Amino acid sequence: MVKAIVAPSILASDFADLGCQCKKMYANNADWLHVDVMDGHFVPNISLGMPIISSLRKAIPKEYNEKNENIKFFDCHMMVSEPEKWVAEIAKAGGDQYTFHYESTKDPVKLIELIKSHGLKAACAIKPGTDVDVLFDLGDKLDMALVMTVEPGFGGQSFMANMMPKVEKLREKFPQLNIQVDGGLGKGTIGHAATAGANVIVAGTSCFTASNPTELIQYFKDEVNKNLKAKGCYTEN
Template sequence: MTSPLIAPSLLAADFANLAAEVRAIEQAGADWLHLDIMDGHFVPNLTFGPLVVKALRKHTTLPMDAHLMIAPADPYIAAFAEAGADHISVHPESGPHLHRTLQLIRSLGKKAGVVLNPATPIESIVNVLDLVDIIMVMTVNPGFGGQAFLSSQLPKIAKLRQLIDAQDHEIILQIDGGITPKTAPAVLAAGATCLIAGTAVYGAPDYAAAIKALKTAPATGPDLSPTGG
């Protein structure tokens, strides 16, 4: 099995030293830089916008993976593309016309992603898969870092793996929320190819060791109950 892509989330970094934090995870072996964009409306938190993305772009060669937790998303997509985001992912709930939104992202030369919250069904995206480069499954409710992993989402990940394998183009299956060396094996066993990790990387004393632990996690699906595993 190929090692998963690891995308540390900037949300867990030291915001007083963002440039240094971005350089540090690149040197530590991260594959992508994940950017959690929150508007205080679609989700109950505020983070940062295109100006911060643009400022950080000069400090890293990593692909910037922007997750737009904003509504409406369409008016801001061009700004994030111009700021340097390489991938832009949106929620089906963040606008009235998901197909049009994905078309817009791709027209700007960016990879288009779609994000499924814990309560969002797979059926909401089956008719737009031809425009999708990334499917992100939220294994927490969006809006805050450091939440506990929702093992109830594992069957969804497995179903998406089957759906992706039936497509005629590559789609990265990305998982976001509560990812640690303990939860990663079950996620990988279900078919994930990219892991987003916030506190598991930025909360660790050694970023390189933390990233390596996720990259080398076995795809075995351990017991994820509070007392198991």
């Protein structure tokens, strides 16, 4: 199923009011929460860890629709060295998807198998300097591919439009794969991502600071779905 998915990045939230702010995003029609985990080694920043994810899951329990899909989905973006170490912990904490960086592991196929063995969806991210071709042999094994549109590690950076050819190549090769973009997404840049074929939109600062988050999130979805339909790869079910 390929359709618009909006995943506000909680890195841009007010951590003093994290639970309430995250509930507000779901109330404003967000599909997922994007949870950035950074260890200070793979990227030069330290952020959320397993105790926070676990606490957030207690505040926002999993909730399933008639298709048995968790509609309180936690998309965990693991910007960490040795990502193999944390798969079991993320599953235990209540994560739903484990996104590792291609640059952080020597055996991505084995890691994908490990992630799925813990009941998590498996996704692989690439930094701006990594060629998209590295994902071609993994695409059929993945639930999602993430093309970073900023250098990973900090929120609030400017969108890198020159990453869009990577998205275009992935969409052409994998028409039914979730393709995520992360970094600098807002009303002024969503068109680039949507036209290229991205369907999973990570937006932190724009969502959490919006005067009307519902309107903004719907705008993202409309732009994405319009372009997916034009490419003939939009599917509702």
